[in-house]
Amino acid sequence: MWIQFxxxxxxxxxxxxxxNMPLVSISDEPDTLYRRLSVLVKGHDKAVLDSYEYFxxxxxxxxxxxxxxxxxxxxxxxxxxxxxxxxxYKKHRVQYEMxxxxxxxxxxHLTGSTANVxxxxxxxxxxxxxxxxxxxxxxxxxxxxxxxxxxGTLPQVEETVNES
Amino acid sequence: xxxxxxxxxxxxxxxxxANSTAVSKSRSESRGxxxxxxxxxxxxxxxxxxxxxxxxxxxxxxNVYPVAASFKxxxxxxxxxxxxxxxxRAPPSKEGNLELIKIPNFLHLxxxxxxxxxxxxxxxxxxxxxxxxxxxxxxxxxxxxxxTVDYVSAGPSIRNPKARVVTLRVKLSKLNLDDHAKKKLIKxxxxxxxxxxxxxxxxxxxCPLRRQNYDYGIYLLTVLYHESWKTEKWESEKTxxxxxxxxxxxxxxxxxxxxxxxxxKAAEKISDVPREELLASxxxxxxxNSVVLLKNEGETExxxxxxxxxxxxxxxxxxxx
Numbered sequence: 076m077w078i079q080f081x082x083x084x085x086x087x088x089x090x091x092x093x094x095n096m097p098l099v100s101i102s103d104e105p106d107t108l109y110r111r112l113s114v115l116v117k118g119h120d121k122a123v124l125d126s127y128e129y130f131x132x133x134x135x136x137x138x139x140x141x142x143x144x145x146x147x148x149x150x151x152x153x154x155x156x157x158x159x160x161x162x163x164y165k166k167h168r169v170q171y172e173m174x175x176x177x178x179x180x181x182x183x184h185l186t187g188s189t190a191n192v193x194x195x196x197x198x199x200x201x202x203x204x205x206x207x208x209x210x211x212x213x214x215x216x217x218x219x220x221x222x223x224x225x226x227g228t229l230p231q232v233e234e235t236v237n238e239s
Numbered sequence: 240x241x242x243x244x245x246x247x248x249x250x251x252x253x254x255x256x257a258n259s260t261a262v263s264k265s266r267s268e269s270r271g272x273x274x275x276x277x278x279x280x281x282x283x284x285x286x287x288x289x290x291x292x293x294x295x296x297x298x299x300x301x302n303v304y305p306v307a308a309s310f311k312x313x314x315x316x317x318x319x320x321x322x323x324x325x326x327x328r329a330p331p332s333k334e335g336n337l338e339l340i341k342i343p344n345f346l347h348l349x350x351x352x353x354x355x356x357x358x359x360x361x362x363x364x365x366x367x368x369x370x371x372x373x374x375x376x377x378x379x380x381x382x383x384x385x386x387t388v389d390y391v392s393a394g395p396s397i398r399n400p401k402a403r404v405v406t407l408r409v410k411l412s413k414l415n416l417d418d419h420a421k422k423k424l425i426k427x428x429x430x431x432x433x434x435x436x437x438x439x440x441x442x443x444x445x446c447p448l449r450r451q452n453y454d455y456g457i458y459l460l461t462v463l464y465h466e467s468w469k470t471e472k473w474e475s476e477k478t479x480x481x482x483x484x485x486x487x488x489x490x491x492x493x494x495x496x497x498x499x500x501x502x503x504k505a506a507e508k509i510s511d512v513p514r515e516e517l518l519a520s521x522x523x524x525x526x527x528n529s530v531v532l533l534k535n536e537g538e539t540e541x542x543x544x545x546x547x548x549x550x551x552x553x554x555x556x557x558x559x560x
Contacts, residue, residue, distance in 0.1 A: 123342070206390070212386050
């Protein structure tokens, strides 16, 4: 069952239902299943990523999600050496570097609704200057048209010889 | 108009001032409204008490920072210092500290606030089905795996062209394939099949939208499946070089073995033993297994020694080493 979720602006207060309308709506579509959800965050500041990891892990535990592992891929430093002056002076250069730190959080066995809720909460609270990549592994049934081969059951049609 | 008083303003005085009516106009007022006196005097000490001094100890912090906001030194009651210190000085304090304002803070995401948020969000979550607790059950009922990647970043555009790539993975043992169909599918697919884990991987990114790429991936899987069940006329021209693995029946190795055994039997003057019985005998089975192992897996110590043993048994050379 797929649950529709929409975050209001006043998340910090307790949810109030307006009138008699319930906030949770249930539809008949079957929920998607995710075998693994891999959240990779990238940023320039390691302390910010530390805090964000603490927040994401706490949120996952509070919502009852199973965390597979949390690890820190090695950082990448992009360095460039440029000319210091606008015109001539080739011997005098200036060097810059851009450091990208990573943090990866892997969750396993989520349903579609839970994944949407968690990801929206995480992404709304993403700090400035931090990017995120979410890799979802969805598991599905085999499509119906692949269950059985059809060539044996088709009525006999005269085969036309393909001359090419 | 508040009368101008020198000295400290007390609440009582303010009250009197508010209630009183100014009888005489001040000089600036008489000049018109061009220079309006400040409604509040510039150095009003009553307004200067920071919120940190008025905070009770048992307050709810999520009322102070309900949403993401920049660092306000008069609101955060912590004696934080940040920045590079000058010579023989401590790092700069929090008042007027740009470094503290620049860095993103998590003051709105304290553990208490996060727990409150999650308690409210719990209603929208669904449980993982308890029937799918083991890997085998999941693979049996849901054999197809679909990988998609979402990208979140700030920039001129929220779109990322890498987001349209879709990867489909399925184990061939879960598909309804017979021997010929499996071999044909593996030949059709080429590098996308990995023999160690029996997984076929199809990566599609030729369409502009993710939904279209997913549909195309499913279409490719369907086409491969149905094409591999078909037998074309030219497939009967398959040569030995096209074979994926070595099959011992109808090879010259089999003929040689049979010839040799018949000649041995003729030399020992035993009556003609039928070929099927010779084929089914254990010696020939041993020899066949060792030859198939050698051809399929290559030459290893084990395979060579097995071949040696089987040849010795075949030719009755047990005495030799």
